[in-house]
Amino acid sequence: MKYSEEFKEIVEAYKKTGLDERELFDPQTGALVIDGNQVLGKNETRGLHIDERTTKEGVNVVVRVDKGANIKRPVHLCFGVLKNRGRQVINSEFFIGEGARVSFIAHCSFPNAERVEHIMDSLVHVARGGVMKYIETHYHSEQGGTKVYPRLRGEIGEGAQLFEEFKLTTGRVGLLNIDYELKQLEKSVCEIIAKVYGRGRDRIDIRDSLHLNGAYAKGTAKTRVVLTDRAEGNVLGEIEGNAPYTRGHIDCQEVVQGDKTRASSTPIISVKNPLATVTHEAAIGRINRREIETLMARGLSEEEAINAIVRGLLR
Amino acid sequence: MLRLKDIHYSVDGTEILKGVNMVVRDGEIHSIIGVNGTGKTTIAAIIMGLGGYQPQRGKVLFENRDITNLSVTERARLGITLAWQIPANFEGISVREYLSLGYGTPPDELLRLVGLDPRVYLNRSVDENLSGGERKRIELASVLSINPKLVILDEPDSGIDMASIDVIKRVVKRLKREGSSVLLITHNEKMSKIADSVSLLCNGIIVKEGDIGEVTSFFGRVCKKCDHVGDVDEGVLK
Numbered sequence: 001m002k003y004s005e006e007f008k009e010i011v012e013a014y015k016k017t018g019l020d021e022r023e024l025f026d027p028q029t030g031a032l033v034i035d036g037n038q039v040l041g042k043n044e045t046r047g048l049h050i051d052e053r054t055t056k057e058g059v060n061v062v063v064r065v066d067k068g069a070n071i072k073r074p075v076h077l078c079f080g081v082l083k084n085r086g087r088q089v090i091n092s093e094f095f096i097g098e099g100a101r102v103s104f105i106a107h108c109s110f111p112n113a114e115r116v117e118h119i120m121d122s123l124v125h126v127a128r129g130g131v132m133k134y135i136e137t138h139y140h141s142e143q144g145g146t147k148v149y150p151r152l153r154g155e156i157g158e159g160a161q162l163f164e165e166f167k168l169t170t171g172r173v174g175l176l177n178i179d180y181e182l183k184q185l186e187k188s189v190c191e192i193i194a195k196v197y198g199r200g201r202d203r204i205d206i207r208d209s210l211h212l213n214g215a216y217a218k219g220t221a222k223t224r225v226v227l228t229d230r231a232e233g234n235v236l237g238e239i240e241g242n243a244p245y246t247r248g249h250i251d252c253q254e255v256v257q258g259d260k261t262r263a264s265s266t267p268i269i270s271v272k273n274p275l276a277t278v279t280h281e282a283a284i285g286r287i288n289r290r291e292i293e294t295l296m297a298r299g300l301s302e303e304e305a306i307n308a309i310v311r312g313l314l315r
Numbered sequence: 316m317l318r319l320k321d322i323h324y325s326v327d328g329t330e331i332l333k334g335v336n337m338v339v340r341d342g343e344i345h346s347i348i349g350v351n352g353t354g355k356t357t358i359a360a361i362i363m364g365l366g367g368y369q370p371q372r373g374k375v376l377f378e379n380r381d382i383t384n385l386s387v388t389e390r391a392r393l394g395i396t397l398a399w400q401i402p403a404n405f406e407g408i409s410v411r412e413y414l415s416l417g418y419g420t421p422p423d424e425l426l427r428l429v430g431l432d433p434r435v436y437l438n439r440s441v442d443e444n445l446s447g448g449e450r451k452r453i454e455l456a457s458v459l460s461i462n463p464k465l466v467i468l469d470e471p472d473s474g475i476d477m478a479s480i481d482v483i484k485r486v487v488k489r490l491k492r493e494g495s496s497v498l499l500i501t502h503n504e505k506m507s508k509i510a511d512s513v514s515l516l517c518n519g520i521i522v523k524e525g526d527i528g529e530v531t532s533f534f535g536r537v538c539k540k541c542d543h544v545g546d547v548d549e550g551v552l553k
Contacts, residue, residue, distance in 0.1 A: 224406075288403065289366055300388065
């Protein structure tokens with residue numbers, strides 16, 4: 001990977017999303033670093049192929065992991081906009097080969113955003129027996145001028161697994177509109193998790209949809225949203241059990257702090273096969289008083305107790 | 316160390332505590348025993364100052380200081396703490412972090428004191444994936460972490476296995492050895508036998524106190540078979 005000054009600058013920004021720069025500079029670690037529509041660096045490793053094509057407002061990316069490849073080190077994907085204004089559109093496709101295993105850590109950084117739009121449109125195919133883990137951590141400015149639209153569509157093949165976690169807990173959210181929809185084949189496993197902390201006038205909309213189309217497929221959609229000030233959060237979880245012995249679960253918790261926040265949770269669960277089981281649990285409200293008082297009984301102030309509980313919930 | 320003076324507490328016109336007077340001495344294990352619904356947990360909540368448990372009348376004195384209007388945090392910082400009957404869960408907070416809220420005893424040492432292997436538990440979350448017994452042991456470890464002067468244990472023996480009960484008894488005795496006072500709330504007379512003194516609570520009133528053998532024997536003989544509603548018949552107490 002070549003290291004331009006710009007690259008080093010953006011690495012500094014990505015460090016705020018938890019990036020260990022040593023990993024990024026390691027030739028054995030797969031990586032792709034993009035600022036706006038400029039590809040600042042790329043590293044492919046054995047079994048991992050990254051093709052990128054610059055467009056007017058972003059980059060089209062195709063990531064392929066060879067059949068049977070076991071990519072031992074997480075692949076770092078660094079997206080973001082360093083400038084205070086801009087629009088970034090990343091169209092990405094992930095093809096995880098049969099029996100392959102790979103983890104991605106996506107660092108999305110908008111440290112100076114006053115008016116920045118980030119559109120992440122992803123298509124994922126995990127072939128039979130493949131395992132893909134994708135952890136996406138955002139770092140936003142305090143201005144609340146970021147609009148983020150993560151969209152994911154995909155298919156998880158027979159016996160394949162997909163674990164996806166989206167985390168936006170540092171800086172102001174601005175506007176977030178998550179829209180995930182995945183189809184699962186026989187004996188596949190999928191877990192999608194979103195953890196978001198909304199403040200000011202942030203607006204958070206999350207839609208997770210899983211179609212359990214193959215027998216014995218298992219799917220979980222979990223959301224943890226904390227809202228303060230005048231923030232608004234709306235979560236729609238949808239799971240269909242369409243085949244025998246499928247098991248789905250929606251787990252949504254929204255914590256509201258203050259009386260000007262707005263929160264809603266809509267679980268939609270359905271089964272089209274009598275042997276399928278889909279469940280949901282949703283809770284909206286203040287932090288449980290018992291939890292706060294337990295920590296206070298160990299000497300924490302009420303504010304310290306609430307902060308500790310929120311930190312845990314969003315971790 | 317702790318004195319409750321004429322505590323009255325009502326909810327929506329229903330009197331839960333009807334003038335409770337009680338003393339817990341320095342370094343003493345004092346048990347409150349009584350059947351379900353007599354007000355034992357309410358006493359614990361009032362001593363700890365939990366939200367919604369402000370007595371309408373009476374005082375809570377700790378080391379001769381009136382703490383009736385202090386917050387939970389202020390009471391904890393004076394050295395009072397509480398382990399709930401059903402401990403709260405904390406998603407995303409590890410056992411290590413939970414046990415580091417106190418004043419310095421290393422979390423691994425605290426876990427060993429309650430019979431749990433630090434290698435197995437330190438990085439686990441304090442959440443519903445722990446069994447009832449594991450969670451109660453971790454709660455005890457958490458109580459130990461603040462080097463308390465007074466520990467209130469609310470039904471520490473409920474819903475757990477025999478091995479955990481033995482651990483709880485051992486920890487209670489250790490607390491006493493180290494100079495802490497323990498207020499042990501239970502409806503199990505066997506558990507209350509580790510106490511030095513006992514108060515028997517019935518329908519919001521302490522009806523008997525003093526000698527552990529006599530009071531627990533009365534509790535087992537009379538209270539457990541009793542189905543009275545309302546105030547206690549003075550004749551029964553004689």
